[in-house]
Amino acid sequence: MAVSRLSYAIEAGSLALPDIGDIAVFRPAAGCDISALDKDRVEIIQGCYPDHHSFQARGYRVALSAGAQYGAAVVFLPRSKVLAKVLILNALAVTGGGPVIIDGQKTDGADSVLRDCRKRGAQIGDVISKAHGKIFTISGGDFSDWKVGEKTLIKGGFQTSAGVFSMDAVDKGSAALVAALPGQLKGRVADLGAGWGYLSHHVLQCEGLREIHLIEAEHDALNCARINITDPRAQFHWADALTFNGGGEFDHVVCNPPFHTGRAGDPALGRGFIGAAASLLARHGILWLVANRHLPYEQALSDAFHEVKEIAGDGSFKVFRAAKPRREKRK
Ligand SMILES: C[S@@+](CC[C@H](N)C(=O)[O-])C[C@H]1O[C@@H](n2cnc3c(N)ncnc32)[C@H](O)[C@@H]1O
Numbered sequence: 418m419a420v421s422r423l424s425y426a427i428e429a430g431s432l433a434l435p436d437i438g439d440i441a442v443f444r445p446a447a448g449c450d451i452s453a454l455d456k457d458r459v460e461i462i463q464g465c466y467p468d469h470h471s472f473q474a475r476g477y478r479v480a481l482s483a484g485a486q487y488g489a490a491v492v493f494l495p496r497s498k499v500l501a502k503v504l505i506l507n508a509l510a511v512t513g514g515g516p517v518i519i520d521g522q523k524t525d526g527a528d529s530v531l532r533d534c535r536k537r538g539a540q541i542g543d544v545i546s547k548a549h550g551k552i553f554t555i556s557g558g559d560f561s562d563w564k565v566g567e568k569t570l571i572k573g574g575f576q577t578s579a580g581v582f583s584m585d586a587v588d589k590g591s592a593a594l595v596a597a598l599p600g601q602l603k604g605r606v607a608d609l610g611a612g613w614g615y616l617s618h619h620v621l622q623c624e625g626l627r628e629i630h631l632i633e634a635e636h637d638a639l640n641c642a643r644i645n646i647t648d649p650r651a652q653f654h655w656a657d658a659l660t661f662n663g664g665g666e667f668d669h670v671v672c673n674p675p676f677h678t679g680r681a682g683d684p685a686l687g688r689g690f691i692g693a694a695a696s697l698l699a700r701h702g703i704l705w706l707v708a709n710r711h712l713p714y715e716q717a718l719s720d721a722f723h724e725v726k727e728i729a730g731d732g733s734f735k736v737f738r739a740a741k742p743r744r745e746k747r748k
Contacts, residue, residue, distance in 0.1 A: 421450035422545065422552045423491065423520055428453060431543040432518055432554055438488015441511055443504045445493050447471035454491070460484070464636035467657045481636055483511045494521025494530060500580025501530060502563045505555075515556030516542075527551040534558060568641075575613060575645050581638040582612045582675075590734045591673045594707035595619045597729035597736040602626055604668030607697055609658045609690055610634070614642030616671045621648050630667075632658050659689045666699035672706045688717040695721035695742035704739040 426432045434440070440458050445451055447468045451459065461479040463469040473479045483490075490508035494501050501521075508517040519534070521527035527550050535541060539558030544551060568578050569585070577584040583591070594616065603625035608617045611631035620629055631646070632654045633639040639655050654661060672694060674687035691714060694704045704722065708714050710733055718725045723741035730736055 421453075422547045422550055423518070424450055424453040425547055426518075426543075426545045426552045429545070431545050432552070433516060433542060434518075435488045435516070438486075439484075441483050441487040441490040441508065443483075443490065443492045443508055444468075444495055445472070445491075449493065451491070458488075460487070466634040466636070466655055467659075469636075470657075483507055485511065486513070487511050489516050489518070491518040491520060494519065494525040494527060495580060496525055497580035497584075498526055498529075499565055499584070501526065502565050503579045505530070505534075506560055506563055509555075509558075509560065515540075516554045517556070518552065518554050520550070520552040522550040524549070537563075575615065575618075576641045577613050578637045578641050581635060581641060583615070587615055588673065590707045590709065591615050593729060593731070593734045594671065594673060594705060594736050597707075598623065598671070598705055600624060602669050602671075605665065606630070606669045606671065607632060607663060607667045607694075609661075609670055609672040609694055609697075610675055611642055612638050612673075614645040616673065617642065617646055617651060620669075620671055621646065621650065626650060628652060630654060630663065632656050632661050634658070658693050661693065661697070663697045666702065667697050668699060668702055670694040670698055670702070670704045670706075672704065674706065674708065676709065676712055684712050684714070687712060687714055691717045691721050691739075695739075698742045700742070702740075702742060704737070704742075706737045706739065707734055708737070709733065710735055 439460055440454055441460055441462055443462045461472045461477050462483050464481050469479055490512050492504045492508050534555045537558040537560050539555040542554035544553040571577055571586055602620055602623040604627050606620055606629045608631045611617055611633045617629050617631050628650045630652045631642050634657055636655055639653055643653055674690035676687050718739050721743055722739035725739045727735050728738045
């Protein structure tokens with residue numbers, strides 16, 4: 418494995434870490450190498466289910482939110498700028514003003530975060546540029562103008578929170594899927610990658626629905642869904658859609674699959690969702706899926722279903738109805 422930016426900078430002596438106190442590590446992705454940090458002092462703060470459980474499996478202490486006091490913190494920059502601000506503010510708060518190590522790709526805004534920290538008078542240690550990204554330490558500074566609300570109320574009266582998918586407005590693709598759904602969806606329905614609950618909210622208005630299961634990896638998004646949906650037929654699962662065991666077969670799956678892993682577009686994740694949907698559905702079950710027009714899901718759909726039809730769409734989106742799943746059922 419290539420030496421991570423964090424290991425490189427620590428081994429080069431460019432990052433000053435205190436000798437005592439726990440180290441809060443915010444949002445490291447599953448494969449992330451943090452071996453240069455003393456494992457006994459590390460607490461991972463991670464709300465994304467697969468990443469959370471990957472660190473747990475590696476023997477780390479893992480939490481959903483930070484505790485009160487740490488000697489230092491590391492923030493791995495997420496794609497969302499708003500979430501980056503929330504994490505950096507949180508890291509500064511729980512370390513009493515630092516030191517906070519910030520590690521990020523250029524494409525995740527590492528340069529602009531560095532500029533923003535300088536503008537706010539933070540003391541900045543060595544800045545290491547490596548592997549298309551930057552790592553540096555900040556302490557102090559006046560970040561009061563960054564106080565972003567962690568929760569937002571958007572048009573339609575839905576609650577969202579910093580960094581969740583479609584935090585500012587309903588996603589156009591999801592709206593296209595809702596418009597194409599039939600008025601009746603009978604039985605047991607799964608919403609794979611449910612986010613803050615937009616699709617489920619609409620599916621609950623369909624005739625004949627018995628229960629809907631919202632499966633979502635991001636803990637914050639699922640918490641918003643719990644606020645947005647109070648119907649007792651809804652059940653909420655903080656889980657990885659790729660490994661979720663539905664506790665029985667589903668009659669329908671609705672899905673606007675994720676198409677990013679970190680900053681990079683990743684249709685493999687969406688294809689994984691299609692396979693997961695097929696294996697969760699009963700023989701008569703139907704998948705209703707929306708995707709950006711350019712994403713290549715047709716092959717995955719026909720590998721997983723006998724009948725695939727594009728039922729709606731425009732230049733930006735395509736909506737599919739896929740029936741008669743081919744996949745083996747999950748054990
Ligand atoms: C394109 S968004 C759709 C969200 C919501 N259904 C909507 O229509 O607004 C995809 C969602 O899948 C979630 N997600 C990503 N990877 C996941 C995984 N492995 N398991 C479950 N959910 C995942 C993301 O956090 C995101 O909320």
